[in-house]
Amino acid sequence: MSASTDEVAVERHGFQAEVSRLLHLMVHSVYSEREVFLRELISNASDACDRLRYLAQTAPDLLNDASGHDFRIDIVVDKDAGTLAITDNGIGMNRGDLIDNLGTIARSGTSAFMAGLTGDAKKDINLIGQFGVGFYSVFMVADRVTVLSRKAGEAEAWVWESAGDGEFSVQSGERSGRGATITLHVREDAKDFLDQVRLETVVRKYSDHIAVPITLALREGGKEGLPLSVNKGSALWTRSKGDITDEQYKEFYHHVGHAFDDPYATIHYKAEGALEYTVLLFIPGMRPFDLFDPARRSRVKLFVKRVFITDECEEILPAYLRFLKGVIDSEDLPLNISREMLQHNPVLAKIKKAVTNRILGELKKKAEADAAGYANFIELFGAVLKEGIYEDHDRRAEILRLARFRSTAVDGWTSLDDYIARMKPQQTAIYYLTGDDLDAVKRSPHLEGFKARGVEVLLMSDPVDDFWLTVMPDYEGKPLRSVTRGASDLQNIAATENEKQESAAPEGELSALIAALKENLKEAVKDVRATDRLTDSAVCLVADEGDMDMHIARLLRQNKQLMKDAPRILELNPQHPLIKALSARAATPGGLDALADIALLLLDQARLLEGEPIPDPSAFAKRLSDALMRAVG
Ligand code: ADP
Ligand code: MG
Numbered sequence: 001m002s003a004s005t006d007e008v009a010v011e012r013h014g015f016q017a018e019v020s021r022l023l024h025l026m027v028h029s030v031y032s033e034r035e036v037f038l039r040e041l042i043s044n045a046s047d048a049c050d051r052l053r054y055l056a057q058t059a060p061d062l063l064n065d066a067s068g069h070d071f072r073i074d075i076v077v078d079k080d081a082g083t084l085a086i087t088d089n090g091i092g093m094n095r096g097d098l099i100d101n102l103g104t105i106a107r108s109g110t111s112a113f114m115a116g117l118t119g120d121a122k123k124d125i126n127l128i129g130q131f132g133v134g135f136y137s138v139f140m141v142a143d144r145v146t147v148l149s150r151k152a153g154e155a156e157a158w159v160w161e162s163a164g165d166g167e168f169s170v171q172s173g174e175r176s177g178r179g180a181t182i183t184l185h186v187r188e189d190a191k192d193f194l195d196q197v198r199l200e201t202v203v204r205k206y207s208d209h210i211a212v213p214i215t216l217a218l219r220e221g222g223k224e225g226l227p228l229s230v231n232k233g234s235a236l237w238t239r240s241k242g243d244i245t246d247e248q249y250k251e252f253y254h255h256v257g258h259a260f261d262d263p264y265a266t267i268h269y270k271a272e273g274a275l276e277y278t279v280l281l282f283i284p285g286m287r288p289f290d291l292f293d294p295a296r297r298s299r300v301k302l303f304v305k306r307v308f309i310t311d312e313c314e315e316i317l318p319a320y321l322r323f324l325k326g327v328i329d330s331e332d333l334p335l336n337i338s339r340e341m342l343q344h345n346p347v348l349a350k351i352k353k354a355v356t357n358r359i360l361g362e363l364k365k366k367a368e369a370d371a372a373g374y375a376n377f378i379e380l381f382g383a384v385l386k387e388g389i390y391e392d393h394d395r396r397a398e399i400l401r402l403a404r405f406r407s408t409a410v411d412g413w414t415s416l417d418d419y420i421a422r423m424k425p426q427q428t429a430i431y432y433l434t435g436d437d438l439d440a441v442k443r444s445p446h447l448e449g450f451k452a453r454g455v456e457v458l459l460m461s462d463p464v465d466d467f468w469l470t471v472m473p474d475y476e477g478k479p480l481r482s483v484t485r486g487a488s489d490l491q492n493i494a495a496t497e498n499e500k501q502e503s504a505a506p507e508g509e510l511s512a513l514i515a516a517l518k519e520n521l522k523e524a525v526k527d528v529r530a531t532d533r534l535t536d537s538a539v540c541l542v543a544d545e546g547d548m549d550m551h552i553a554r555l556l557r558q559n560k561q562l563m564k565d566a567p568r569i570l571e572l573n574p575q576h577p578l579i580k581a582l583s584a585r586a587a588t589p590g591g592l593d594a595l596a597d598i599a600l601l602l603l604d605q606a607r608l609l610e611g612e613p614i615p616d617p618s619a620f621a622k623r624l625s626d627a628l629m630r631a632v633g
Helices: 017-027 037-055 095-101 108-116 121-131 134-140 188-194 196-207 246-257 348-368 371-385 388-389 393-404 415-424 438-443 443-453 463-471 509-522 548-559 579-587 595-610 617-632
Strands: 011-014 073-078 085-088 142-150 157-162 168-174 179-187 214-220 267-271 276-281 302-304 305-309 325-330 430-434 457-460 477-483 525-530 539-542 570-572
Touching: 017 108, 017 134, 017 579, 037 073, 037 085, 037 134, 037 179, 037 196, 037 246, 037 305, 073 196, 095 157, 095 168, 134 142, 179 188, 179 246, 188 196, 196 214, 196 246, 246 267, 246 276, 246 325, 267 348, 276 348, 305 371, 305 415, 348 371, 348 393, 371 388, 388 393, 388 463, 393 415, 415 430, 430 463, 438 457, 443 457, 443 539, 463 548, 509 570, 509 579, 509 595, 539 595, 570 595, 595 617
Parallel strands: 073 214, 302 325, 430 457, 430 477, 525 570
Antiparallel strands: 011 168, 073 085, 085 179, 142 157, 142 179, 157 168, 267 276, 276 325, 302 305, 539 570
């Protein structure tokens, strides 16, 4: 402890620029659901208790101070002073913590919130509801806030204070035990939060599911009323399903998942037998902002006998289920388990396996019971789920059955089973086309012949599609075939009546053209051949049967993982007027003197249609100009 000083040193700090922007928004908010600040404060207090409870497993002395052994959260409304104070006896914050945690934007959700700001105040305020922006939301209702805190195990206490303008101050303070007290000087226009009935309703709503007991007391006319207990203080997941309302589940989801939407699914059960554990997991109804974070981390919280252990455990759920939020509470793991010991832990491995099976089972039920809801789930998380086809060898087919796809035959999503049910009598393969985005895929010339014959093609545009397709050659005994690879076997499939019966270039003339093109293009292509894949376009590129699919090759090239790509096959549409005209000329002696340019133009055209880069754009532009000159000249 420092010697007594006559003058207390007050340090002033400026907020990080983003925080200032956020505060400005908070201070000027007219957001109708300002009560969410209480959700944030209660949530933080409960998190602080969880974190200390974990540390105390190995360092029990941390609890030996005036704040006592039993965790609690006390809320006091002081009508005389116009303040609202929330006190917890959790881990607390020291000087550095206060500056770091309450002066910057540490939390990634808040950065996502900031990134989502439009500058339009009305829209931006609604974002608060979607993200909840943590501690700073206190400035929606308070014109001054102080945080008096002492960190567990430390002797000194600190006071953080701010009026929600550009800066905050930190100075040393007095506090008998560890924990934090957040005091809000309630704004004139938010005095309803000093009303006991109003406050009780709000606190109850946000604390019902909190595992720490919460009390509410009123101070008025110099007298303090008895603290009223507002929640059960038992962990929600330990209660039986029948005792939990939808509203309570939802609020718990918001707390545990840092989420603000309605969950799509709630999975709550207790496993008993060789291993005992309780699961309360939620599938969000909105995409979490960090879903495609390269770390692919699950945020499900691991508890051991009601003690929070970690929310950064890679072994708890497979990465392809990382969109789930919630809690898994084990009775079998030791309480003093360190985060390192969780790696390769056999108990955890068994829990992971069983919970994964359960979740996939729930998804199957959801898909059968409510196609529209499931379509929305696929829209949000289908791309992540499909990572499992690549990664989870044992459940490959099961996950593929749960996956849904765009297709040329339906407007919405289709399962592979439904695709198979629609297959043509002669059709033996499941056809697909992959690309960068759905619109580009839909426009691909490779689809023309399939469309004309009414043969359905699955349209895939998630980057992961190209990867799982490399490990999944078939489904239910039907090969999965790219329409851009190998020879087309369309002639084996019955033609539909509406198929265009255009006359084709005569065989001999076409062979002459093909020979001439090969002669001119040399190594630039692997082969030149006629195709029945096309109806409207003159040419297209395809990969040879054994070669890498063109889209995946392009992805790998973009990531510098593939230096040299195999040459492609140039296919010609014998019914196209240009090909017919060129064929006719090719058959006459000296008829194709200028073929070098035409051959290269045809190849570049096919590349463009494919979305492939053109190796020499200036040469292409020159050839095109020359061709146009001949046309006008
Ligand atoms: P989040 O809770 O998502 O991290 P907040 O803005 O709500 O974001 O809080 C920021 C940080 O401030 C917390 O992560 C925590 O480290 C710290 N904090 C807030 N309230 C408390 C508290 N009552 N006790 C201890 N630390 C707290
Ligand atoms: Mg918080």
